[in-house]
Amino acid sequence: MRLSYPKAPSFYEASAAPPPPARETLRGDLHADVAVVGGGIAGCSAALHLAQRGYRVVLLEARCIGYGASGRSGGQSIFGLAASQHTLIEQVGRAAAQRLFDLSVEALDLVQSLISDFNIDCDYAPNHLHVAVKPRHVDELRAWADELHDEYGYGSARFVSGAELPAHIQSPRYLAGLIDTRSGHLHPLKFTRGLARAAENAGVVIFENSQVLRYEDGAEVRVHTAQGTVRCANLVLCCNAYIGTLAPTLARRILGVGTYIIATEPLEERARELLPSNAAVADINWILDYFRRSEDDRLLFGGRVSYSSVQPRQLGESMRKRMLRVFPQLEGMKVSFAWGGYLDITMSRAPDFGRLAPNVYYLQGFSGHGIALTGLAGKLVAESVAGTNERFDVFARIPHRDFPGGPLFRRPSLMLAMLYYRLRDLL
Numbered sequence: 001m002r003l004s005y006p007k008a009p010s011f012y013e014a015s016a017a018p019p020p021p022a023r024e025t026l027r028g029d030l031h032a033d034v035a036v037v038g039g040g041i042a043g044c045s046a047a048l049h050l051a052q053r054g055y056r057v058v059l060l061e062a063r064c065i066g067y068g069a070s071g072r073s074g075g076q077s078i079f080g081l082a083a084s085q086h087t088l089i090e091q092v093g094r095a096a097a098q099r100l101f102d103l104s105v106e107a108l109d110l111v112q113s114l115i116s117d118f119n120i121d122c123d124y125a126p127n128h129l130h131v132a133v134k135p136r137h138v139d140e141l142r143a144w145a146d147e148l149h150d151e152y153g154y155g156s157a158r159f160v161s162g163a164e165l166p167a168h169i170q171s172p173r174y175l176a177g178l179i180d181t182r183s184g185h186l187h188p189l190k191f192t193r194g195l196a197r198a199a200e201n202a203g204v205v206i207f208e209n210s211q212v213l214r215y216e217d218g219a220e221v222r223v224h225t226a227q228g229t230v231r232c233a234n235l236v237l238c239c240n241a242y243i244g245t246l247a248p249t250l251a252r253r254i255l256g257v258g259t260y261i262i263a264t265e266p267l268e269e270r271a272r273e274l275l276p277s278n279a280a281v282a283d284i285n286w287i288l289d290y291f292r293r294s295e296d297d298r299l300l301f302g303g304r305v306s307y308s309s310v311q312p313r314q315l316g317e318s319m320r321k322r323m324l325r326v327f328p329q330l331e332g333m334k335v336s337f338a339w340g341g342y343l344d345i346t347m348s349r350a351p352d353f354g355r356l357a358p359n360v361y362y363l364q365g366f367s368g369h370g371i372a373l374t375g376l377a378g379k380l381v382a383e384s385v386a387g388t389n390e391r392f393d394v395f396a397r398i399p400h401r402d403f404p405g406g407p408l409f410r411r412p413s414l415m416l417a418m419l420y421y422r423l424r425d426l427l
């Protein structure tokens with residue numbers, strides 16, 4: 001199934017400065033050291049870090065910079081990976097799982113240093129809160145806080161009891177939390193566009209409206225769009241759920257899942273009352289709610305998942321109902337924007353980085369946890385192209401499986417899986 005690009009205009013498009021005039025479409029033949037496909041955070045970060053190392057880089061984007069998940073996301077920059085540490089230990093062992101965790105923390109710090117090094121005005125604010133919806137979640141969060149501290153040496157996250165919770169969130173729905181001051185949130189479209197600008201200033205040439213249709217590998221890789229070709233020594237694919245026929249091996253290992261966000265009208269003082277510490281919040285259900293305050297004091301409320309490639313009908317209204325479960329005090333408030341985007345989830349929800357050939361790299365499978373990790377992924381791929389593979393290979397060694405069922409049956413089987421997770425969330 002081919003994913004369409006979700007069309008509804010987002011709050012982010014409305015609140016970012018107007019984009020620069022569309023960049024040129026690739027026409028004719030070009031030479032480069034590296035071609036990067038995809039103008040999300042992963043692609044822009046890879047291009048920037050490669051250019052900083054002196055490579056001649058061309059970035060090809062099918063639509064415009066930030067058009068995919070990076071410009072639509074919840075904007076929560078969170079430690080860890082989408083897969084639990086327990087899953088990672090089973091997959092790669094204790095020592096490598098620790099390395100993966102440490103790299104996820106480095107990813108948080110990289111977000112902040114990119115913002116300050118390149119003066120990216122993207123409304124970054126610290127604090128992130130995971131919240132417990134059910135009594136069993138309270139024990140899970142308490143155990144998680146201990147594990148982070150005792151086993152991973154992570155000192156900035158701590159358990160928040162129900163009694164302390166109102167200092168962070170005014171909601172009757174939650175029983176306890178885990179606050180982390182090193183995680184935070186940002187305006188993802190401003191951040192992505194800022195990275196693209198930094199990459200261009202470092203010498204990257206970006207083409208928009210330049211979908212890569214196919215490539216031929218070999219010592220010289222040839223990358224083809226409808227009107228042009230890039231010949232390069234290395235190729236980096238950062239296409240998220242849109243990878244499709246460009247690399248069927250990769251497409252089989254991810255599933256494009258829709259997730260959705262609404263933005264309320266500006267709530268002014270009320271928004272500050274709802275979330276007094278300005279933490280971004282996510283519950284710990286599998287099909288989770290995630291939300292935060294915007295810079296202009298709206299509530300940006302995300303949730304739902306869909307395995308269909310069509311945007312759900314009455315999206316704003318169904319999301320508003322979910323929001324009222326959390327904040328019944330917002331009854332009567334208007335929803336100004338509703339939009340969605342696609343996540344690239346893997347079977348285990350661990351990220352999927354690697355090489356399809358010695359000089360053809362890919363970064364995918366962020367599984368809804370990519371705001372921070374995509375930036376680091378771009379840096380690691382640049383290290384690997386330059387010959388230092390060690391950190392990239394910590395990720396590349398994570399094993400991945402195809403989704404079962406082949407092209408025809410994988411969505412139906414995933415819908416069944418989703419039903420299972422919905423039921424599990426109810427327990």
Ligand SMILES: Cc1cc2nc3c(=O)[nH]c(=O)nc-3n(C[C@H](O)[C@H](O)[C@H](O)COP(=O)(O)OP(=O)(O)OC[C@H]3O[C@@H](n4cnc5c(N)ncnc54)[C@H](O)[C@@H]3O)c2cc1C
Pocket residue numbers: 037038039040041042043060061062063064065066067068069070071072073074075076077078210211212213238239240241242243246259260261290302340341342343363364366367368369370371372374
């Ligand atoms: C609604 C939503 C909420 C989210 N919330 C969070 C959150 O709060 N925290 C978090 O950590 N993560 C979140 N995520 C996930 C996170 O946004 C992604 O993991 C991350 O942005 C992925 O970045 P990327 O660069 O890999 O992909 P994208 O940003 O999707 O970029 C891929 C780009 O590649 C282009 N492309 C694809 N194929 C081709 C081709 N053949 N030729 C040229 N260009 C091509 C696409 O047009 C697209 O612009 C969310 C995602 C969504 C959709």
